[in-house]
Amino acid sequence: GLVAQFREFLTEIDAQWKPVGAEPVALQIIGSAALMLQADYERGTKDGDVLESQDGPEAIKEQLLALAGKRTRIHDQFRIYIDVVKRAILFLPQGPVFHPVAGLALKNFNVEVLDVVDVVLSKLKRYNSDDANDIRAMADLDMIDHARLVARFAAAADRFSIDARAPDVPRYLRNLHKVERDILGVTPSDIELPPECLPD
Numbered sequence: 336g337l338v339a340q341f342r343e344f345l346t347e348i349d350a351q352w353k354p355v356g357a358e359p360v361a362l363q364i365i366g367s368a369a370l371m372l373q374a375d376y377e378r379g380t381k382d383g384d385v386l387e388s389q390d391g392p393e394a395i396k397e398q399l400l401a402l403a404g405k406r407t408r409i410h411d412q413f414r415i416y417i418d419v420v421k422r423a424i425l426f427l428p429q430g431p432v433f434h435p436v437a438g439l440a441l442k443n444f445n446v447e448v449l450d451v452v453d454v455v456l457s458k459l460k461r462y463n464s465d466d467a468n469d470i471r472a473m474a475d476l477d478m479i480d481h482a483r484l485v486a487r488f489a490a491a492a493d494r495f496s497i498d499a500r501a502p503d504v505p506r507y508l509r510n511l512h513k514v515e516r517d518i519l520g521v522t523p524s525d526i527e528l529p530p531e532c533l534p535d
Contacts, residue, residue, distance in 0.1 A: 337377045341368060342439060344413040348403050349441040355394045362444045363433055365420065365457060367469050369448035372436055376472050378465075426460040426507055427453055428490035451478045455514070456487050460503075462510040467518070474518050481515070485524045496529035504532040 345362075352358075370376055396419045403409040403417045410416040425431070432450035439446050449457070451473055458466040473479050488511055492504050505528065512523035 338371055340413060340415065341372060344403070344409065344415045345439065345441060345444070345446060347409055347413070348399070348417075349443050351402050351409070352443040353398065354443060355392075355398065357392060357395065358443045359441070359445045360391065360395055360443060362446045363449065364436075364446065365425065365449040365454065367454075367465070369454050370451060370469055370473060372446075372448045373434060374451065374473065374476055374478055376476065378469065378472070425457050426491050426495065427457055428487055429494055452480060452483050452487055455479055455484060456491060459488075459507045459510040459514070462513070467514075470514055471518050479519065481519055481521055484511075485526065488524075489526055492526070492528055492532060496531040501529070501531040502534065504528055505534070 364372065367378060371378065399417050399419060401407070403415075405416050405418075407416065431453050433447035434450060436446045436448055455470050455473060458470060470479070488508070492508070495501060495504050508526060508528065511526075515521050515523045
C-alpha cells in the first residue's frame, strides 16, 4: 500500500543522503501524507503524492529537493516527491504539534508527522474537494476532537491577526463552519475573531 511506499521512499532518501552536519534532521511532514502515516487511511493520486516538509536550514532543503523533489530519479521511482513548504504560510498556531512516526529506523532523519487536528486546521486555508475528502476520512475514523479543533483555530487566528494575513482569516472561519456543518454534523462555533481580522 501507499504507507509502505512512503516508508520505502523515505528509506531511499536516507540511503542517498550526504550528511550536512545537522543530523539527525527533523523531517516534519504536513498535509495528507501526515494523515496517511498516522491513520488507517490511503488516498492515491494519479500524479503521485507529495510529502510536504516544513522548511529548515537551506542546505537541508536544497539536498531534499535535489534528491527527491519533482522530476528526480526518486520521484520517478516511487511516484512520490518532496515539496518544502514555508512554515510561516501554514494556518497553524504558534506551536504546531508533531508526533514521531513509529517503526521507521533512519540514519539521517527523525520523521515526524503533524497532528491530525493541526492538519485539518491547516487545510481550512485552501479547502478544496481533496481537503474536504481528507477531513471527512478523519472524521469517519473519529480522529477529530471538535473542541480541540476550535481551540486550535482560535490560537491560529490570533497568530495570523498580527500581520498582513489578518483579512484572510474570516474566510478560513467560513471554511471551518462548512466542516462543522457538513462533515462533523455540529452547530458552527461562535468564534470571536481578533478585531484586526474583521473588515472595517
